[in-house]
Amino acid sequence: MTVDEVRKDRDYRKGPVRLRGRQIPEKTTDERLLExxxxxxxxxxxxxxxxxxxxxxxxxxxxxxxxxxxxxVFGSARFRTTDxxxxxxxxxxxxxxxxxxAVITGGGPGxxxxxxxxxxxxxxxxxxxxxxxxxxQGMNDYVDLGVNFRYFFARKTMFVKYAQGFIVLPGGFGTxxxxxEALTLxxxxxxxxxxxxxxxxxxxxxxxDWLRDTLVERGTLSSHDLDLIRITDDPAEAVxxxxxxxxxxxxxxxxxxxxxxxxxxxxxxx
Numbered sequence: 001m002t003v004d005e006v007r008k009d010r011d012y013r014k015g016p017v018r019l020r021g022r023q024i025p026e027k028t029t030d031e032r033l034l035e036x037x038x039x040x041x042x043x044x045x046x047x048x049x050x051x052x053x054x055x056x057x058x059x060x061x062x063x064x065x066x067x068x069x070x071x072x073v074f075g076s077a078r079f080r081t082t083d084x085x086x087x088x089x090x091x092x093x094x095x096x097x098x099x100x101x102a103v104i105t106g107g108g109p110g111x112x113x114x115x116x117x118x119x120x121x122x123x124x125x126x127x128x129x130x131x132x133x134x135x136x137q138g139m140n141d142y143v144d145l146g147v148n149f150r151y152f153f154a155r156k157t158m159f160v161k162y163a164q165g166f167i168v169l170p171g172g173f174g175t176x177x178x179x180x181e182a183l184t185l186x187x188x189x190x191x192x193x194x195x196x197x198x199x200x201x202x203x204x205x206x207x208x209d210w211l212r213d214t215l216v217e218r219g220t221l222s223s224h225d226l227d228l229i230r231i232t233d234d235p236a237e238a239v240x241x242x243x244x245x246x247x248x249x250x251x252x253x254x255x256x257x258x259x260x261x262x263x264x265x266x267x268x269x270x
Contacts, residue, residue, distance in 0.1 A: 028132050028150075056154040060129075063147045064162045067125065070102035071242055072159045074178045075111025075169030085169050088199060088235050089114030092167055095239040097124030104129065104163055106155075107139045107146055111169045116142035129155050156181055164249075165195040165242035170203040186228055195245040197238045198231045205231075 027035075073092060079085045093103045093115040103119035105112035107128020119126035120142040128143030132150045139146045149155040159178065166182050168175060179198075185191045198204045208231065215221035232238050 028134065053151060053154065056149055056151060057157070060147055060149070060154060060158045061161075063145065064127070064158060067102050067127065067145075067162050069100060069164055069246070070104050070125075070127065070162050071096050071165045071167060072104045072163040072178075073111070073115040073167050073169070074106070074171060074175050075115075076171035076175060077106070077108045077110040077112060078172070079110040079114075079170075081114075085111055085200070086114040089169055090118035091235040092169075092199070092238055093118030093124070093126075094122045095236060096167075096242070097122035099239060099243045101164070101242075102127055104159060105143075106131065106174075107143050107148075109138075109140055111171065113140040113142060116140055120144060129158050131155050160185060160191060163194070164246050165197070167197045167199060167238050167242065169199045183225075183228055187225055192249070193228075194249075195242045196229055197241050198229060199233065199235065199238050201231050201233050 073089060073096075075085060075089060089111045096103050097119050102125035103115050104127040105115045107116070107130040112128070116126045116128060117140075126142055126144045128139050128146040130139050130146060130148040131152060132148070139148070147158070149158075156178065160182065166179070168179050179196070182196055186193050186196065208226070208229070211221060211226060212223075216223050216226070230241050232241070
């Protein structure tokens with residue numbers, strides 16, 4: 001699809017702003033940010049972009065601050081409503097709501113729409129974090145709380161900051177990007193360990209085999225790093241893995257707080 005076709009047929013989201021027709025820009029905000037001009041004008045322009053980036057974080061934090069326990073669900077925008085993955089996403093979201101979680105997606109079609117639909121129809125909180133793109137644009141109709149972003153990195157921060165786990169269905173580059181972002185943050189202990197569940201053993205088995213037979217074999221990955229990933233074909237099991245991990249984490253944190261209080265009491269007042 002060309003830019004002209006996008007201009008003719010679709011709404012274009014630029015952060016909170018909606019554009020159509022000739023108002024749609026030739027380049028995304030991310031593209032302009034990462035461009036390096038031949039002259040030195042960028043010295044004067046880039047510092048002002050920091051204010052826009054800051055505004056995106058403030059808006060995202062403000063919208064999601066009172067969200068409560070949530071799980072991010074990822075997967076391809078290209079699946080149709082008749083595909084198995086759409087139905088699985090819908091079921092996963094319904095079960096997450098039953099367990100007391102809000103559901104966060106990228107807000108688009110395909111797996112994202114399926115998850116938002118499941119959460120919405122289960123009367124849970126259905127969250128969509130949209131992104132400025134030339135293609136695959138627009139928030140689906142099942143999003144109850146939606147935030148549109150210009151910058152991928154601001155959006156990805158929201159996925160991680162407000163989620164207690166990731167459930168990942170089959171997808172493409174975007175899904176893989178979000179998956180490996182989460183894995184890297186957990187592996188490097190930048191965040192507390194949270195469950196990362198892949199749904200669809202046939203789809204994901206080739207990737208896992210490659211990680212084990214190539215990366216682990218060459219020493220670029222430790223074998224125990226693969227323990228960060230759980231795989232299942234059952235939506236109920238995927239939700240159970242997340243729920244059990246959250247429960248165990250709360251119990252550990254409670255035990256640690258009790259132990260710290262006990263030590264403080266034994267030490268007596270200063």
